Amino acid sequence: MCITIARLFFVLSAIVSLVTTPASARISRRAGNGKAVVAHFMVGNTYPYGVSDWLRDIQLAASKGIDAFALNLGRDPWQPARIADAFTAAKSAGGNFKLFLSFDMTSLPCVSPGDANLIQQYMANYTTLPTYFVFKGKPLVSTFAGEYCTFGQGGLDAAWNYAIKSRSIPAVNFVPSFFVDPSQYPSLRSVDGAFNWNGAWPMGGNDLDFSSDQGYISNLGGRIYMAPVSPWFFAHYGPNSYNKNWIYRPDNWLFAARWEMLFDHRSAVDIVQIISWNDYGESHYVGPIEGAQPMSESWVNGFDHQGWLDLISYYASAFTAGVYPSIISDRMFLWGRLAPRAANTNDLVGKPTRWDLTEDTVWGVVHLASPALVTIACGTSNISYNLPKGRSKMKLPLTKDCDVTGRIVRGKTVAVDFRPTNYHFTTRPTSYNFNAFVAASVPSRTRADLDCGMGY
Template sequence: MIPTSFLLLFALLGSSKALTILPPVEAETAQQKPVVAHFMVGNTYPYTVNNWLYDIKLAASKGIDGFALNLGRDTWQAARVADAYAAAMSSNTGFKLFLSFDMTSLPCASPDDAGALQSYIRSYYAHPNQFRYAGLPLVSTFAGENCRFGRGSLDDAWASAVKPAGGMPVYFLPSFFVDPASFSGLPVMDGAFSWNSGWPMGNYAANFSMDTTYVSNLGGRSYMAAMSPWFFTHYGRDTYNKNWIFRFDDWLVVERWEQLLQHRDQVALVEIITWNDYGESHYIGPIDGAQPNSQSWVNGFEHQPWLDLLQYYIQAFKTGSFPPISRDRVFLWARLYPAGADAPDPVGRPDGWTYTQDILWGTVFLTAPADVTLSCGPSVKTMRVAAGVTKVMLPLVATCDVQAKVVRTNKVVVDHKPQGFRFRTDPPSYNFNAFVSAS
């Protein structure tokens, strides 16, 4: 099961950014705020409790507070959810879980369908590792705006499913793909999750406009924002018929965090999209479990090096203060093939392929000023970089191997030559996934 991200078209805004240094977060905004990651239960068919335990411990070590368990209609998923809660309890990490009903998969036409959701909620309502917000178990969705559960209105429908009379109260933060202007007529919501805020919905740099629209229409209710490092899906018409990118240029993974930090007072929670959705290429966890026929663009494209980069921003968002830079590091990511090059691929180029440039994106963490050199074949750039966190980039123009060097007082302190990070001008397929590395 793979959820399809619904397109919301917004006006073209913003422009690409050059080399910049991250601004500080004001200390007076310091207040602990949760960060969770979306987890596709549908990709865990072969999982055991030990698989869950590994993922939970890894996520917790990077500052992630919990997983939003994306649940579909497969009957076996109930057992995997039970394993997840058991693993969380045995992990001794304080890691939490909550249910995120995937309504592009689950049925929602009848009162019995609502009862099935209630049964899930009851099963984990009092679990010690149930994620709670404002003292109540958090419940979310992917979609659900077309559900009625045998009721007349959307609000009545979801009240019957998650807040029935005499039922167990929950904190309901759905991701409905509706006009935010309709939120005033949906009192069943305790807030909203904006799934598509994780990426620009057109050919423009990331901005906070969609978030602002949500916040202004929630009337003080809680806003859960999305952040995502990437988006590429490449299914042909004979399978899921999903073949497009969302714009991920201009250091999206960093830019999005910067915007969330700048508007931290408006954002109650952040949900990272995703831990393990391989089909849409925005996974940050290990490549494990059962891929949804995405091996051709996922295998060999590890994203875990992003986790340490995310950890820095997660801590800043949760606490309101950036952690100190304790060592020099370089984080790099790019597509491995030119966007405009032809490939022997029957699926064809993804929609939106003109949104992306052939550029190596990077972020440098420095304990003190240094000279940073990025190189790939004939493309070489050396720059003086200040202490702190700095965004860097390098055009990719020819078949080459990526390298980054950090030199301070004539001494090489970082020499990063990531294995497999080779840009090729002769792509074997239209693979727009990211190759990610960290020194």
């Protein structure tokens, strides 16, 4: 017998609930309870997309516990057609997964009163659709930047009151990402909350803490707080392109540690936004590498990040439900750079700024269905720990050329023998690629676990 009577009752109750409750109602109820997980989506990288491409991304994101995409949109004349396709795909997916508008104000004009017309037209076209993301009773609208916008109205508050609030049909919850001191928010009455974009990464050499979030929460006075979470940041553009060549420090399991931090403070966090689904230029994508890359192929191709998706699924479930899921599958999630930070190459773009703030390390998160001996190795370097059931973290410093492997052993039984393809650390790189290599083992379950089909 794989489960107790009490657990069997729980399973049967859950099945009854799933059968009798429409899927669309389940999603809206989750967001209506005040917790949601969304992902930032760069529409600017979707030039070759059709409805089927959007549908594939939507279905994959939904399967990992993500509730909506924040559609970052700019001025490209082809973007309205892609956004229309996205909403068509969301409808064909059944309407459970939602979308919402996030205006990229580094691209869209916002000086004259007429510049607000495009924003108003987008809201009129989409905010009333069943597939639009509604949070706390109203459609949610966001931005990237926009703190310098005037729309011919003078100050920041007047500008966005004119662009969003004075003419919006229906009324919306406006939750922008303004790059301003949070102390300004008490005077910004046009906003219904804030998205703290830069709170996803440490800005210096220390580990991330909750102080940036707290600065927003303290100044919002109970309005919506959207917190960021991101696994990485590396851009490698030279002066002849975007002139953007730096990293943010991703060490000490940044992605996992940040999720756990948000879980610990979930009473003060309404929405978690993952940065990002497909921003290849900044190396923090978690979805498939597809669409049109923004000249980032040299550091993105061959660095698939989908190994992070099941980690997202685990943490998203915890954040929205308020309790961590039961772990019944052995898993290893491993990631890190493929070359030493101090290595020198002939790369004309040069080393990224802040290169010296990161470590040459394999970062590992381990899920165990029961206690086990866990090893991470690379060549002759290895580290082993007897770990308890549940979630643990491990790390392995790297110094020599080697292939990264992992193993989970119980007694004489090898439960997981993980040998990720192409996870090769080299001391002689040909470029300054500080992107993350990400690998996740296939779930390893006992026969009873497979029969029960519960947990992670």
